[in-house]
Amino acid sequence: MNIAIIGSGPSAFYAAQSFSNDEKVNVDIIEKFFAPYGLVRYGVAPDHQKTKNIIKLFNRVLEKDNVNFFGNINVSKDISLDFLSENYDAVLLATGASEDKLLNIEGEEKVGVYGSAKFVGWYNGNPEHSNLKPNLNSKNAIIIGNGNVALDCARILAKTKDELHGSDISQKNLNLLSNSKIDKIYIVGRRGPKDAKFTISELREFKEVKNYSTLINFPRETLKSFINDSKIDTRVKKNLEVFDEFYNKDKKTKEIIFDFFKHPIEIYGDQKAEGMKLKNQNGELLDIKSNLIIKAIGYKVKPIGNLQMDKSNNFLFSDNGHINKNIFTTGWASSPSVGVIGTNKGRALEIVKKILSVIIHSKKNSTEKLKEKIINTKLVFISKDQWKTLDKIEESNSMPHFVREKFDNVNIALDVLKKN
Ligand SMILES: Cc1cc2nc3c(=O)[nH]c(=O)nc-3n(C[C@H](O)[C@H](O)[C@H](O)COP(=O)(O)OP(=O)(O)OC[C@H]3O[C@@H](n4cnc5c(N)ncnc54)[C@H](O)[C@@H]3O)c2cc1C
Numbered sequence: 534m535n536i537a538i539i540g541s542g543p544s545a546f547y548a549a550q551s552f553s554n555d556e557k558v559n560v561d562i563i564e565k566f567f568a569p570y571g572l573v574r575y576g577v578a579p580d581h582q583k584t585k586n587i588i589k590l591f592n593r594v595l596e597k598d599n600v601n602f603f604g605n606i607n608v609s610k611d612i613s614l615d616f617l618s619e620n621y622d623a624v625l626l627a628t629g630a631s632e633d634k635l636l637n638i639e640g641e642e643k644v645g646v647y648g649s650a651k652f653v654g655w656y657n658g659n660p661e662h663s664n665l666k667p668n669l670n671s672k673n674a675i676i677i678g679n680g681n682v683a684l685d686c687a688r689i690l691a692k693t694k695d696e697l698h699g700s701d702i703s704q705k706n707l708n709l710l711s712n713s714k715i716d717k718i719y720i721v722g723r724r725g726p727k728d729a730k731f732t733i734s735e736l737r738e739f740k741e742v743k744n745y746s747t748l749i750n751f752p753r754e755t756l757k758s759f760i761n762d763s764k765i766d767t768r769v770k771k772n773l774e775v776f777d778e779f780y781n782k783d784k785k786t787k788e789i790i791f792d793f794f795k796h797p798i799e800i801y802g803d804q805k806a807e808g809m810k811l812k813n814q815n816g817e818l819l820d821i822k823s824n825l826i827i828k829a830i831g832y833k834v835k836p837i838g839n840l841q842m843d844k845s846n847n848f849l850f851s852d853n854g855h856i857n858k859n860i861f862t863t864g865w866a867s868s869p870s871v872g873v874i875g876t877n878k879g880r881a882l883e884i885v886k887k888i889l890s891v892i893i894h895s896k897k898n899s900t901e902k903l904k905e906k907i908i909n910t911k912l913v914f915i916s917k918d919q920w921k922t923l924d925k926i927e928e929s930n931s932m933p934h935f936v937r938e939k940f941d942n943v944n945i946a947l948d949v950l951k952k953n
Contacts, residue, residue, distance in 0.1 A: 535899035542571020544864025545627035547881035565607035579700040604915030630832040640800030649829040663941035669713035671824035678829030679722035
């Protein structure tokens with residue numbers, strides 16, 4: 534059986550792991566970037582290296598003889614989905630959700646306003662966003678959203694160079710962040726502290742941030758009454774208890790402000806963002822001046838070829854993972870982009886089971902045909918051995934106290950490979 538998996542994030546690797554347990558199944562992983570691992574490399578925060586440990590498991594899958602890697606091949610741009618569908622027994626789209634959702638307010642397109650896909654991509658060295666140059670000269674930064682991605686963005690903006698030791702942030706970005714003029718970071722939520730989607734461990738990290746006090750723009754007495762409510766959900770209660778501790782934190786010159794019950798109304802400024810108008814619960818208009826506004830409000834799928842989107846327009850339309858013919862989907866490409874890395878495992882295993890039960894093996898020499906197509910189209914792919922070489926070089930290029938110095942540009946990576 535010949536399977537093409539498109540993408541190399543967690544969903545792709547969980548599926549590849551399951552497929553490859555059967556030695557008669559050959560798996561070709563096709564990835565648009567030269568590096569594998571999807572959002573584990575380009576989404577998970579650089580100071581959350583423990584989370585990135587899952588890469589060790591993914592590497593064990595890559596090591597298998599019946600798993601191949603074709604990096605630097607963008608499906609539907611470089612190679613059509615039709616070609617893969619014709620030459621493989623099944624094609625599994627595990628392409629994730631790389632686009633930012635829109636706020637749909639005036640001024641959203643102004644310079645200095647970024648979706649978190651771009652901003653996080655920038656600090657993580659994603660080749661599509663590594664040249665972003667966010668304006669860190671702004672005194673105030675506004676982050677819209679009350680999920681963990683908003684916390685990641687705030688923490689990376691707030692931490693000092695020393696606090697980022699042990700991370701894989703690049704030297705270039707570390708220097709830019711160290712020279713940042715930001716001294717107030719607003720984390721804006723439309724709803725209140727009870728509705729915030731933060732997880733407790735991410736919230737607790739703010740107790741340790743060295744240069745910033747953490748303020749809660751919410752009456753403490755009301756917060757305490759929520760905590761004392763016997764019907765409150767345990768997860769929510771634990772978050773509220775952390776918020777409660779924030780009221781007592783020592784006053785520092787810089788501040789992170791959890792600004793609840795604020796509706797973004799408009800981003801103003803000429804071509805560049807100068808600030809944001811918001812409405813509070815009483816309908817009063819408020820104004821925060823800022824040249825750096827980050828929208829951490831969720832992700833949607835970038836359309837692939839002419840595949841139909843779900844009615845929400847956020848992910849690919851499928852019948853429980855089956856798109857059409859021998860094409861299937863899983864992970865964030867196939868459903869709302871929520872949940873942690875491990876959430877993708879169950880869904881990947883289900884789709885593998887389905888594919889193995891409905892597809893009859895008939896396609897031969899799929900890998901050879903893909904290689905031939907790549908050569909004939911004058912594309913350059915990165916093999917798993919070449920990725921291993923790049924991986925080692927990234928580690929050995931690392932600054933003292935850091936984990937690796939990522940390549941953030943495919944041409945540089947290809948040049949390095951020529952010399953090694
Ligand atoms: C900012 C951020 C931080 C996160 N932090 C955590 C965390 O700390 N802990 C945690 O458990 N979870 C975290 N998550 C969630 C986790 O990253 C996701 O659940 C998971 O990555 C989704 O896996 P996926 O394989 O479906 O998609 P992805 O990880 O996005 O992988 C999709 C892959 O497909 C590739 N691709 C896309 N289009 C094409 C194409 N046309 N051709 C070839 N390849 C293509 C992409 O380059 C990518 O490699 C975070 C998510 C975000 C956005």
